[in-house]
Amino acid sequence: MSDENSQRPADLDVRQAKPSIWRRLSFVWIVPILALIVSVTVAWQSFANRGVEIEISFNNASGVTAGETAIKYRDVDVGQVERVEFSPDLQEVLVYARVDKNIAPFLDADAKFWVVRPEVGLRGVSGLDTVLSGVYIEGDWNRDPQVAQTAFVGLETAPITLADQDGSAIVLRTNDGSALSAGAPILHQGIEVGVLGSPELQDDGLTVLVDAFINAPYDKLITTNTRFWDTAGFSVSLGAAGVSLNVGSLASLLEGGVAFDTVVSGGAPMKDLQVFDLFSDEETARNSLFNDAGRPKLNVAVLFDGSVSGLSVGSEVRFQGLRVGQVAELGAVVIDDPDEARVELRTVLAIEPGRLGLGEDATPQDALDLLADFVGQGLRARLVTGNILSGSLVVELVEVADAPEAILDVSAKPFPVIPTTVSNITDVADQAQGVLNRINNLPIEEIMTSAIDLMDSANALVRSDGVMQTPEQVAGLLADARGLIGSPALQAVPDQIAAVVEQARTILGQVSGVMTMVGNADLVGSVTRTVANVEDGTRNLGEISASAQSLLDKVNALQVEALLSQASAAIDSLQVLAENPDLAQVPVSLTQLLDETRGLIANGDVQALPGELRNVADSANQILTDLTAQNVSGQLTNAIAAAASAAESIDTASQQLPAITEQLNTLSANAAQMDLQSLAQAAENTLDSIDALVGTPSAQALPASLSSALDEVQLFLNDIREGGAVENVNAALLSANNAAQAIEDAARTLPELSRQAGALVTNTGAVLSTYGDRSRFNAETLSTLRDIQEAADAVSSLAKAIQRNPSSLITGR
């Protein structure tokens, strides 16, 4: 090698002495050292800050994802799920999460974890953010670090309250959790003051317990006297004030809710987790103030053989008539008899020991002992009717005197069994059913059909033209009657009567004329002379005067009293007649009377009646004329002539004064006895005859006859109706209307005439009643009778005139 280099320049010794290692060291080494330092530092820090791993076991970890699902506390991330695994027995899902180191000390026994998922409820939407971000695990613990744990049991649902929330937790006990749901509000005066937890059925299968939380400060409102009731749904109450519908908030309507009120003060402050009974409604709750709500109840079973239809959960249990509990459960149970299996109905009774008289602190065991004792003495359970109408039953515990031996089966499962006795059920329902069946069997349809037909017929009858016209016919009848009354013939009757009276007056005038004539003739002179002779020639003037006086006295006293009494009696009879009850019916039946009147009117005879009346008057006139012309004046003339001759005889025989006096006396007596007496007698007889006429049974029966006549008219009308001649009835009614109108007019204008017409009609009626056949002969007879009556009346009035003024007989006036 040296050979090879020998021709070249000497080697440049490039190998210098090595400097110290530090000088040779490059500054570039700083870079990896820094990198290392940084890396190690970061690694250390991340390790040092690593959180504490905890283990949470869930039944269902739906949505929990390793590495993503966060652990949150008050909505702030405090950790993250690292792994999700199963427990070795696959029972649970184990979620391993790492939480911040500074949080870990607080994770003690009271820490709770639950998975927050989106939830749509009646009260809104919660956990909506988890829809996008996925579920997270919410944790809750108090601010008081105690013994830290790393293993927890996760909750299935969120707790109703957070750990540090102020308030009081209570427990509500009910038999029906259907209306309750977790998260439902607790209301007081309509304000939400708390929240309900999830209802949980207890082991006995009957009781439902609900955790509830009352927020502070409202929990101070709750004492042992507080009553809770269910406000779910709505209630309808029907009372005197009408129907009232009570609806809570919509949330409570759908979700349920609980309200409470402290009905009376003085309750003890509640304990933590105090148990309250939840009543079905406010009224029950308020009424239950003296209920032993918070005390445990004794559950006993009763096995009834027969049907328990009508018994329901909540039915009363009575002991000697007092409520001691209620039916808690109804169910069937198979009795496994060796001979034959049978089903009995098991009724579970919840008996409140305090109500059995055992005192406040009685326990169910005390009550059970007491009941066992009672059963030994004959206590039995039976069903009795609680409400007759509804047929609901209640369970009654009664002591049966001669009950067969039985014991309270304390060992029975699940509840002790009370023996039963024969039930006492009044089955009103069956009886009511029987009644209803009978009602049901009634031919209501047929009756209704008949009634409808009847109504149709009546309707048709009323709507028929005839009936529609009936009022008009009545009016026509009245018009006819009015026409009759207003007819010139009838109107002329008063005139005729006036004429009769005039005739009578004429007769009287003629009588008076006779008297005047007598006075003017020699009779008076004869008498005057006779008197003069008497004055002149007699000495027994006083006796004659006395005799004349006595004659006058006699004449004066002549039957006047009797006459008056007769007249009075006649008037009385008329009065009696007027007061006859039958007569009272006359006005009532006036319309019907008018019907008869119409009947009379329809009769041509009646139409002729005015003519007859006129004839009567004429006849009376004729009679009076005759009387005037012939009888009376002649007789009077004769009598006066006889008197004159007598006076002449007196005059001639004045010498024989006593005899004359005697004769004069006798004459006077005779005159008294004969003429005046008979005259008065005739008047009296006339009055008697009037009285008799009025008093005759016929006259007495006149009202009845009228009634019967009216009945006949009624029958006649019936016949008319049946005959279909309604138009006639209408005409008759119209005539009656007119007649009534005319009568009214006549009555208003001529009361006197009316009275006379009344008498006329009465007589006519009497004649008619006596002689049913209205023949002209009878009319003639009637007119004759009336003539006689008129004559009698004339004589009577003459007699009255003479009686009133006896001197006219002498003076001629």
Place this chain on the structure above:
Amino acid sequence: MESTRHGLPGLITAREAGLVACTRCGQVHAGGAVRCKRCHGPLESRDRQSLQKVWAWLIAGIVAFIPANIYPMLITSTLLEHTESTIVGGAIQLVEHHNYGIAAIVFVASIMIPIGKFIAIAYLAISVHRHQILKMHQRHRLYDVVEFIGRWSMIDVFVVAILSALVQLGGVATINPGVAAMSFALSVVFTMLSALAFDPRLIWDADRTAS
């Protein structure tokens, strides 16, 4: 013998010829010169601290490469999810989505090439003093490849930078670079510096020294 072994008979290095060449402008000077007459650059026959620098940068690159693979490279946040993916995890995801080509590119560019560079540089640095497996020409070619390929290793970082700049849609979708992006970039830079610090003339010296 030696020339036979290396197949370069009669060749000597500039150093053996008592010359020193300027590495910047190529001017050859006499052995004692310390500064280039032409470009005034420092003249040095051999960089005595070359291997130190190589190792230092190499170690720094390897250190930086560790977090680049542990920490997430890309943080993708959309409405529904929040994804942090590492380099290897991303490649695996791509495989799972059957994007084998892209997965291969990502895996080669981000995993194989950096690691290959570490190995290659380490081998070159070691081969200066130790017995050689490869011939001098082969080692020099390896060096060329390492130096050439170094710049392309930043492709991952570029992708992350572009995505981060483009996908910023507020709450809907956001892509952010993770810690690994920075680490990876540092690792690449350190590796490039390491390759740059290697004086390839030592390859030939070593051979000469050995002989």
